[in-house]
Amino acid sequence: MIERRPGLTVLSHLILLLGVLIVAFPLYLTVVASTQTSEQIAQSVPMSLLPGSNALQTYKTALLGGTTAAGSQLSGAAPMLWVSLVTALIIPLGKITMSMLSAFAIVYFRFPFRNLVFWMIFVTLMLPVEVRIGPTYEVVASLGMLNTYAGLTIPLIASATATFLFRQFFLTVPDELVEAARMDGAGPMRFFKDVLLPLSATSIAALFVIQFIYGWNQYLWPLLMTTNENMYPVVMGIKRLIGGESYTEWNVVMATAVLAMLPPALVVMLMQKWFVKGLVDVEK
Amino acid sequence: MASITLNKLVKRYGNGKTVNQVIHSVSAQIDDGEFVVVVGPSGCGKSTLLRMVAGLEEITGGEISIGNRVVNTLEPSERDIAMVFQNYALYPHMNVFDNMAYGLKIAKVPLVEIQARVDKAAKILELGEYMQRKPRELSGGQRQRVAMGRAIVRQPQAFLFDEPLSNLDAKLRAHTRLEIQKLHRELGITSLFVTHDQVEAMTLAQRMMVMNAGVMEQFGTPEEVYSRPATTFVASFIGSPPMNLLKNAPDARPGTIVGIRPEHLDITATGWALRVDALEMLGFERLVYGRWLHGAGNELVIVRSDETQPVPGLDTIIHVTPRADRLHTFDAATGKRL
Numbered sequence: 256m257i258e259r260r261p262g263l264t265v266l267s268h269l270i271l272l273l274g275v276l277i278v279a280f281p282l283y284l285t286v287v288a289s290t291q292t293s294e295q296i297a298q299s300v301p302m303s304l305l306p307g308s309n310a311l312q313t314y315k316t317a318l319l320g321g322t323t324a325a326g327s328q329l330s331g332a333a334p335m336l337w338v339s340l341v342t343a344l345i346i347p348l349g350k351i352t353m354s355m356l357s358a359f360a361i362v363y364f365r366f367p368f369r370n371l372v373f374w375m376i377f378v379t380l381m382l383p384v385e386v387r388i389g390p391t392y393e394v395v396a397s398l399g400m401l402n403t404y405a406g407l408t409i410p411l412i413a414s415a416t417a418t419f420l421f422r423q424f425f426l427t428v429p430d431e432l433v434e435a436a437r438m439d440g441a442g443p444m445r446f447f448k449d450v451l452l453p454l455s456a457t458s459i460a461a462l463f464v465i466q467f468i469y470g471w472n473q474y475l476w477p478l479l480m481t482t483n484e485n486m487y488p489v490v491m492g493i494k495r496l497i498g499g500e501s502y503t504e505w506n507v508v509m510a511t512a513v514l515a516m517l518p519p520a521l522v523v524m525l526m527q528k529w530f531v532k533g534l535v536d537v538e539k
Numbered sequence: 540m541a542s543i544t545l546n547k548l549v550k551r552y553g554n555g556k557t558v559n560q561v562i563h564s565v566s567a568q569i570d571d572g573e574f575v576v577v578v579g580p581s582g583c584g585k586s587t588l589l590r591m592v593a594g595l596e597e598i599t600g601g602e603i604s605i606g607n608r609v610v611n612t613l614e615p616s617e618r619d620i621a622m623v624f625q626n627y628a629l630y631p632h633m634n635v636f637d638n639m640a641y642g643l644k645i646a647k648v649p650l651v652e653i654q655a656r657v658d659k660a661a662k663i664l665e666l667g668e669y670m671q672r673k674p675r676e677l678s679g680g681q682r683q684r685v686a687m688g689r690a691i692v693r694q695p696q697a698f699l700f701d702e703p704l705s706n707l708d709a710k711l712r713a714h715t716r717l718e719i720q721k722l723h724r725e726l727g728i729t730s731l732f733v734t735h736d737q738v739e740a741m742t743l744a745q746r747m748m749v750m751n752a753g754v755m756e757q758f759g760t761p762e763e764v765y766s767r768p769a770t771t772f773v774a775s776f777i778g779s780p781p782m783n784l785l786k787n788a789p790d791a792r793p794g795t796i797v798g799i800r801p802e803h804l805d806i807t808a809t810g811w812a813l814r815v816d817a818l819e820m821l822g823f824e825r826l827v828y829g830r831w832l833h834g835a836g837n838e839l840v841i842v843r844s845d846e847t848q849p850v851p852g853l854d855t856i857i858h859v860t861p862r863a864d865r866l867h868t869f870d871a872a873t874g875k876r877l
């Protein structure tokens with residue numbers, strides 16, 4: 256903005272504040288609710304916006320489970336958090352490995368039907384999990400992968416987005432660099448490891464963050480293919496706490512939600528530093 | 540160290556109807572320790588030729604030997620050569636030391652030896668203080684030296700250079716040219732150097748290969764190429780201003796072209812009569828552009844004179860005499876020297 260009009264400044268700040276409020280208020284509500292007891296939440300209408308003093312107890316119940324004051328039996332979120340963490344790690348790692356290797360093959364090797372292969376991968380961009388969920392379920396079920404980590408992750412790993420991204424990146428790596436490596440005697444995999452991998456650090460970091468959150472937030476797929484409580488991810492756990500056969504303990508629901516929000520937030524925060532480092536360090 | 544032999548080398552791109560022959564049966568012998576410059580206009584196939592020697596481009600026909608070994612099917616790294624690229628092609632994420640050492644590490648040279656060789660190269664190229672820097676923290680000239688260092692540490696049989704100076708400014712280019720000369724004197728490694736710049740070619744070459752449209756027009760010392768150009772192309776490509784190639788000189792035999800360099804035409808009292816068409820005053824030299832008085836077409840004759848001569852007026856008539864021993868005759872049809 257070049258113009259400096261006080262009215263405009265005030266207005267834009269108001270709009271921004273409104274935006275922050277819209278995003279932050281539910282978050283605040285969640286945190287506050289998680290510090291109160293379930294009676295407090297249920298009895299005061301509207302709910303008190305001041306933090307309560309039951310935080311420790313609520314989080315303990317949320318994490319480890321147990322019997323609440325209202326007498327309902329709750330299973331803790333800890334095992335579910337673990338399931339979520341494992342899936343959310345396998346998905347980006349698997350995805351990055353697979354897509355880097357396939358992009359490497361497509362860009363650097365001349366094999367028959369190379370373009371066809373690329374377009375086949377590309378077309379799958381139009382088929383996210385939700386679209387092919389029926390057939391995918393069939394396949395996973397007949398392979399006996401229901402209620403396993405493999406079943407939770409593999410169908411989500413296969414995707415073209417990352418392959419496409421790495422392909423575009425590899426295409427920008429100058430040919431002379433490839434030739435220099437050839438002159439230096441680096442074979443294909445050596446070139447991949449010593450040159451492409453370090454140069455891709457930033458893209459890898461970006462993809463990791465995006466895919467971690469994607470994996471963490473999966474709901475529909477696990478809902479379909481997990482029947483064993485040990486394999487429930489935490490996002491499903493939250494849903495199960497609400498409107499089950501028993502009375503909804505809103506404080507526990509909120510605490511679980513907070514717990515479920517923490518790892519993605521942490522990943523974003525940690526990787527952000529790495530992003531910047533990558534951006535500063537690596538340059539073609 | 541080794542000689543490089545090109546035997547009827549051919550390169551074609553594409554096939555069937557779209558075939559594009561880029562190198563037409565080039566044969567040449569580059570002696571052990573010799574510095575040969577390949578020069579020619581853009582697109583004439585210089586880089587292609589060099590890249591075939593390097594092993595980066597497939598050979599369509601003919602043979603390349605390095606030393607006494609035919610290398611046609613060998614991988615670049617097995618040919619025992621090193622290449623300096625136009626854009627240097629340094630690994631952006633490695634520091635100067637690692638850039639130079641990378642090839643040696645892959646070749647499993649012992650660490651002590653790597654250290655010693657890199658140190659030595661760094662010393663020759665005065666790169667000592669930059670060893671820990673990344674390429675992007677270096678100036679163009681320094682990057683160029685790192686690229687040379689990477690070639691030197693390999694202790695190869697031959698160096699290949701593809702226009703390594705074209706990204707440097709004029710002053711640095713002149714300086715680096717001298718450095719490369721010095722380096723070649725010290726190391727004595729067979730070198731093949733590609734450029735489109737005739738000054739670079741004339742100053743660096745022990746022998747030069749003049750290429751045009753994939754054909755090697757002449758292969759000889761700069762002196763030979765300058766004083767006895769083999770074709771009209773070489774005559775006009777080497778030398779600035781270019782040689783006059785005259786179809787209408789008064790004493791020319793029909794079917795021939797008379798060649799005379801502007802610096803070998805003297806303004807005299809009698810001789811070829813020209814009407815002065817234009818003048819270029821360049822300080823130490825003057826270029827006089829004249830047209831035949833006997834009115835033969837638009838042919839321009841360039842005469843080079845210096846400040847000791849009087850300045851002819853525009854549209855006046857001057858007489859010039861070619862130095863007899865500097866006259867060249869070419870076949871008008873083939874362009875070959877007669």
Ligand SMILES: Nc1ncnc2c1ncn2[C@@H]1O[C@H](COP(=O)(O)OP(=O)(O)OP(=O)(O)O)[C@@H](O)[C@H]1O
Pocket residue numbers: 552553559561579580581582583584585586587588735
């Ligand atoms: N991959 C290719 N496919 C088809 N033709 C090609 C290919 N690479 C190069 N050529 C052609 O080969 C010819 C020679 O190219 P080359 O790069 O050797 O020229 P050059 O003499 O190095 O020119 P410059 O001075 O501009 O670098 C050009 O006409 C070019 O169009």
Ligand SMILES: [Mg+2]
Pocket residue numbers: 585586587
């Ligand atoms: Mg070239």
